[in-house]
Amino acid sequence: MVRARAEGNFSQVLRQQRLRCGLTQLQLAALSTISVRAIRDMESGRVASPRRATVALLAGALRLTGQARTAFSRAALIESSHLDKMVTESMRIDAPVWTTDGLVGRDHELDAITGLLAAEPRQRLLTITGISGVGKTRLALEVSQRVHAESDSPLLWVPVAETRGDWIPDPAPPTLIEAMAELITGQADTSGELAAIIGTAPMIVFVDGIDDVPVRAPALLRLLTDCPQVTVVATARVPLGIRGECVLPLAPLAVPEPGQEQDLDSLGQIPAVSLLLRQLAPVQPGFRLNPANASMVAGLCRILDGLPAALGLAASRCLMEPLPHLYEQLIDDPRNLHALICHHPEPMLYASVLRSIETLPKPHRTLLNRLLQIDDCWTVDDAVGVTGLSQPELTRSLHVLFTRGLLRRVERHGSYFISMLNIVRQACAGIHDVPLPRADQARLLAIT
Ligand SMILES: Nc1ncnc2c1ncn2[C@@H]1O[C@H](COP(=O)(O)OP(=O)(O)O)[C@@H](O)[C@H]1O
Ligand SMILES: [Mg+2]
Structure with a gap:
């Protein structure tokens, strides 16, 4: 349960802080605007519940930081009717239950994340x-449900894109979720107020x-510092x-290695x-894996x-x-992959992949373009040969490309290689107007 823990008389605290800065009310x-x-x-004392945005503006004008800012916000919140609502809200924090379909794969990622959270x-x-x-998102949902089943820590699910908005003109008291979204990506720094509410309570x-x-990195860091159990x-x-962030770059799901289509049982797993x-x-109810379609299914998974x-x-x-038509189209012309993925609902899959590439710092973007020259999968030494970069330079850039999910590791016959995702190749080639070979000519796309 989350409770605010401090006493405070905001009218006095505000006056003291103003005088400490040598300011008149007018100044x-x-x-503060x-x-x-x-x-x-x-x-x-005529206003008993200052709005959070007001408190944040005052704290900024008074140049309050760290503990002083937390104490200031706490004094305001303690008198604020918002507090009750936020505390009540925080007491019924639960795992979101938006998934009714089972998670496929991801055992290692789940174990790694839950292990890090429990360590x-x-x-x-x-x-x-x-x-x-x-x-x-799907993986994070699974983590939240597993954590919820195994611990009694309150959970808060903050869907940033959905909760974002300019909350200052909104007269309704914000929920804890909105306050957290605002802290992370919004206009006002609410870390002091949230720290006042959460205090030393545990929360994921x-x-x-x-x-x-x-992201408002300093505000998030301040919250993590002031709330040691968050x-x-x-x-x-x-x-x-x-600082201190642990990054888990999520690769796509494992695809069949060439040759794995021989064993239908293991292919289906x-x-x-x-x-x-x-x-x-549900869309092709009679469809079953069989020896005649196995290599098409495997090839399709690799293309995608x-x-x-x-x-x-x-x-x-x-x-x-039918599936074979789609497969033929994808094999026939790589641009059909582009056409297929452009149908993703908002935010469009392809547009998002483009953003992942276009927002890369220039040296990494240049490297990605040079890597377009290599078909199929490759090793770091191959990439040194093609790009002319030194190994340390290359490794630094590859690390960035991996953390954005633009590259993936591929295992072939017990050895590890690197390859660029087909969808990324499409996007890069599109940006630079480089023609890509037909899928059946490029070993990368669909080894059938
Ligand atoms: N391991 C998985 N098992 C089952 N469905 C998945 C899995 N990973 C993703 N999905 C589904 O694929 C779609 C895209 O996943 P999502 O988590 O929204 O991607 P992201 O958050 O990376 O954009 C969603 O419909 C999601 O349910
Ligand atoms: Mg998502």
């Missing part, structure tokens, strides 16, 4: 990164979908870049195949990179045309 009004009348009302000392900021549609905060919004698990296209078959079942969102799109296309 504080000018600095709050009316002088509102400041007078707060100092006289002592705990990992307090963990970011699952990767391209859009790879399954970051899932922040989902930090994609195109800049842990944050975020999903984002790129790492947040916050490979996560990308298993997800594709599950998604095909084992990317869950792309597999889902391919399956939904099968409402309109």
Whole structure:
């Protein structure tokens, strides 16, 4: 249970802080953009519940940081009716139950994340990164449900993209979820107020979908510092870049190695195949893996990179045309992959992949373009040969490309290689207008 823990008389605290800065009410009004009348009302105690945005503006104008800022916000909140609502809300925090379909694969990732969250000392900021549609949200949901089943820590699920908004003109008291979303990506720094509410209570905060919004890293770091029992698990296209962050780059689902289509039972267990078959079942009810279609299914999973969102799109296309037609189209012209993935609902899968590439710092983007020259999978030494970069330079850049989910590790006959996702090759080639070979000429795309 989360409770605010401090006493405070906001009218006195505000006055003391103003005098400490040597400001008149008029000067504080000018600095904070709050009316002088509102400041007078707060100092006289006529306003019992200052809005959080107001408190944040005052704290900024008074140059309060760290503990002083927390104490200031706490004094305001203790008198605020918002507090009751937020505390009540926080007491019924639960795991979201938005999933009714089973998770395919991801055993290792689940174990790794739950292990890090349970370890002592705990990992307090963990970011699952990767391209859009790879399954970051789905994995985080599973983690939240597992944590919920195994511990009594309150959980808070913050869907950033959905809760974002300018809350200052909104007269309704914000929920804890909105306050947390505002802290991470919004305009006002609410870390002091949230720290006042959460205090030393344990809480795991899932922040989902930090994609195109800049993160208020200092505010998040302050919250983690002031609330020693808070842990944050975020999903984002790129790492947040916050000190102490642990990044888990999420690769797409495993796809069949060439030759694995021989054994139908084991082929059906490979996560990308298993997800594709599950998604095909409602749209092509009679479809079964058999020796005649095994290499098509395996090839399709490889063309689609084992990317869950792309597999889902391919399956939904099968409402309109049989799987072999789609496969032929994808093999015939790589641009058909582009056409297929452009149908992803908002935010569009392809557009998101483009953003992952276009927002890369220039040297890494240049490297990615040079890597387009290598077909199939390759080793770091191959890449040194093609790019002319030194191994340390190359390794640094490859690390960035991996954390954004643009590259994946491939196992072939017991050896490890690297390859660029087909969808990324498409996007890069599109940006630079480089023609890609037909899929059956490029070993990378569909080894059939
Ligand atoms: N391991 C998985 N098992 C089953 N479905 C998955 C899996 N990973 C992703 N999905 C499904 O694929 C789609 C895209 O996944 P999502 O988690 O939204 O991707 P991201 O958050 O990386 O953009 C969703 O419909 C999701 O339910
Ligand atoms: Mg997501």
